[in-house]
Amino acid sequence: MMSDRQPPQDTPIDPGLAHDIRSPMNAVLGLCDLLAKSEPLTDRQREFIKALQTSTGTLMHQINRLLESKGYAPLNDLHEPELPHSPPPDDAKPKVLLVDDYAPNALVVATYLEKFGYDYDVADNGVEAVTLARRNRYIACLMDVQMHDMDGIEATMAIRDFERQERRPHLPIIGVTAHALSGDRERCLDAGMDEYVAKPFNPIELETRLAAFNH
Template sequence: ILLTEDGIVNQKVAVMMLEARGYNVAIANNGLEAVERVNRERFDLVLMDVQMPEMDGLEATRVIRSRENETDSHTPIIAMTAHVMKGDRERCLDAGMDGYLAKPIRAETLYNMIENLVADEVVDETITQTTAPDLARVGSGHGVKREQRQNEVLPQGPEEPHVEQLFNWDTALEQLDGDEKTLKDIAEMFMMQYPKLVQAIRGSIENDDMSELRRNAHTLKGSAAVFS
């Protein structure tokens, strides 16, 4: 699985969830890196953040889909976003994504969506028997092709949770399967990242750079949501 995410906190959380399920994970830090890696390597699924530097997730997905049209192939792409606003899901669908998850990502929701998408694929005839984690090997060479479906409905992630307090240790711990050490590590990473993001947000405001402001605010919101 290719994880495309620029926030180090969300990278850490997602990698832990995926590896706990038996998936092999590669990381791209922005959409441009994702496009380059998909061109060079074979992935069975891509998790794609929407707001990223260099190239956002929507544009990266459009580029990947455009190139796939030339090869008659299809790599499932799941959007991950801290934005849960009217029209977001439709924009992801229009860009060619197959699924949509709202941050903070919940482990069971993530697993179910990945496995549902993999189950929808037509497995290459050379594969006689396999499991979901086997299908997620990076560079496995066992391709999965998507059935052509008209009027496809995206699997939909949960509504954005209502946050009643700034920090919920129990909820954050539950996301990490009770791994308190990892949660402490992630909290330390967040405390290191937070001042840089706040500084970047202030700089974006001073420079009247709305694009950078949205991106940095999105990263901060997504990282903080891990603890809510």
């Protein structure tokens, strides 16, 4: 007699959960990059940072393999970026709008922005990002795609609507995500974003993209 029971189906991983899993890993890797470039460091400190990078990178690789098996696109390979020289101080620094709902990640990106010579405002959700974009002028916006409440897609669409209604200049928006789903890039561009990068990002590449908008 044939059974009516169906084989178990793979349960998809919610994008919000994938974001919450990857965000702490990205923050640790970013902080390790920053610590590795700090001076002075003892040999023991360097060994500790290297061990933390290796163990976190291994765990991140395992997480990525699990997420990719559920349909998520692979992220960029882990790297040890070389930081550019800090530019001379400038009282009139160009300002970037940094949007990220995970404070450690925002801290890492903000540190790089300072090294690149940019001032910045931080928004920890999409609603606050829209408010700041309406109130202030920025050379670019780094927009976390997956956020709770209003996500980066919705925030970008709201900003574009405001620009059209008020005839405001176009704000370049770079989508940043810790979970790369197939079709994500197209979804971000369709919403009005100008660029799209996956975390962990290459600081040199990020600096180059920001510089292209800083006319």
